[in-house]
Amino acid sequence: MTNNLVKRILNGDVRALASLMSLIEDGDPKVKAVLKAIYTYAGRAHVIGVTGAAGTGKSTVIDRMTAEYRRRRKTVGILAVDPTSLFSTGAVLGDRVRMRDHFVDDGVFIRSFATRGSSGGVSAAVRKAIHLLDAAGKEVIFVETIGVGQDQLEIAALAQMVVVVLTPQMGDEVQGMKAGLAEIADILVVNKADLSGADETVQQLTALFADEDFLILATSAIKDQGIDLLVDRIEEHRKKSLGNGKYQKKRLNLCREELLSLLREKVFAELAKKIDNDSLEAQVKLIAERQIDPYSAADRLARRIDL
Numbered sequence: 101m102t103n104n105l106v107k108r109i110l111n112g113d114v115r116a117l118a119s120l121m122s123l124i125e126d127g128d129p130k131v132k133a134v135l136k137a138i139y140t141y142a143g144r145a146h147v148i149g150v151t152g153a154a155g156t157g158k159s160t161v162i163d164r165m166t167a168e169y170r171r172r173r174k175t176v177g178i179l180a181v182d183p184t185s186l187f188s189t190g191a192v193l194g195d196r197v198r199m200r201d202h203f204v205d206d207g208v209f210i211r212s213f214a215t216r217g218s219s220g221g222v223s224a225a226v227r228k229a230i231h232l233l234d235a236a237g238k239e240v241i242f243v244e245t246i247g248v249g250q251d252q253l254e255i256a257a258l259a260q261m262v263v264v265v266l267t268p269q270m271g272d273e274v275q276g277m278k279a280g281l282a283e284i285a286d287i288l289v290v291n292k293a294d295l296s297g298a299d300e301t302v303q304q305l306t307a308l309f310a311d312e313d314f315l316i317l318a319t320s321a322i323k324d325q326g327i328d329l330l331v332d333r334i335e336e337h338r339k340k341s342l343g344n345g346k347y348q349k350k351r352l353n354l355c356r357e358e359l360l361s362l363l364r365e366k367v368f369a370e371l372a373k374k375i376d377n378d379s380l381e382a383q384v385k386l387i388a389e390r391q392i393d394p395y396s397a398a399d400r401l402a403r404r405i406d407l
């Protein structure tokens with residue numbers, strides 16, 4: 101069964117992709133064998149994280165960028181981490197259907213992931229999905245996440261580059277987001293430029309990030325304005341970082357993050373086997389009663405498993 105699935109994935113078979121995505125979501129151990137077999141065939145896709153607050157237009161921007169990439173004859177995979185995000189608007193779904201009409205059937209693969217369940221958390225599930233899409237020949241992979249706190253940082257550990265989507269209405273909020281944006285963003289997009297204040301927001305951001313080398317531009321996804329330029333910028337950014345070694349360094353970082361998270365998962369599973377729940381609860385009780393501090397309790401439990 102595994103061999104057959106592997107072959108189908110490498111051929112870009114949509115049904116095989118869809119069924120494996122479900123297995124990933126369910127945390128099914130069968131996926132691992134497929135992932136192991138396809139891994140050496142993957143590694144060509146450009147993974148772009150798209151994040152920002154709810155309603156800024158991330159899905160719409162992705163949808164339009166997908167149409168643009170399809171015009172450029174690139175295949176696209178889309179992973180939305182928030183289950184409600186990608187299909188929240190009828191318009192977005194409508195566009196997808198339109199895309200289906202216009203382009204080669206399996207040139208685009210879309211899947212949303214629930215933020216619960218799968219072992220190792222959402223990041224682990226999304227990583228697996230990325231490897232599959234990559235092996236299936238998708239050249240560009242968008243990962244949409246809602247950027248709140250920790251999630252924003254997680255996307256930076258999953259994607260080759262990050263596009264943050266803002267809107268003209270965000271004005272003063274942007275100031276407070278400065279540090280977070282500086283940490284993760286490669287490109288800042290002020291979407292909904294058809295609404296008033298977009299130019300001011302772009303100017304404000306440009307001033308705020310005068311010391312950073314990220315790109316700031318305005319789009320109106322709904323009017324399909326600025327999207328081709330955004331795709332140009334993404335491609336330029338990719339070429340530039342390939343040229344100056346940043347891309348390769350980022351690749352190492354992503355691989356390191358993945359390996360460490362898998363190790364953490366394994367070590368934790370071992371730990372759970374060796375420290376039974378009763379001994380854990382006994383320490384919890386002692387900590388709660390302040391008979392022991394949590395640091396010493398952790399040391400004590402760790403000694404039992406030769407750490």
Ligand SMILES: Nc1nc2c(ncn2[C@@H]2O[C@H](COP(=O)(O)OP(=O)(O)O)[C@@H](O)[C@H]2O)c(=O)[nH]1
Pocket residue numbers: 152153154155156157158159160161185186188189191192291292293294295319320321322323
């Ligand atoms: N005015 C305007 N509305 C937009 C634009 N892009 C998206 N929207 C609308 O904003 C709402 C949220 O869009 P959506 O893509 O679902 O946002 P997400 O939550 O960030 O994925 C929808 O009603 C879109 O039609 C735009 O460029 N201009």
Ligand SMILES: [Mg+2]
Pocket residue numbers: 158159160184185186187188244
């Ligand atoms: Mg969305």
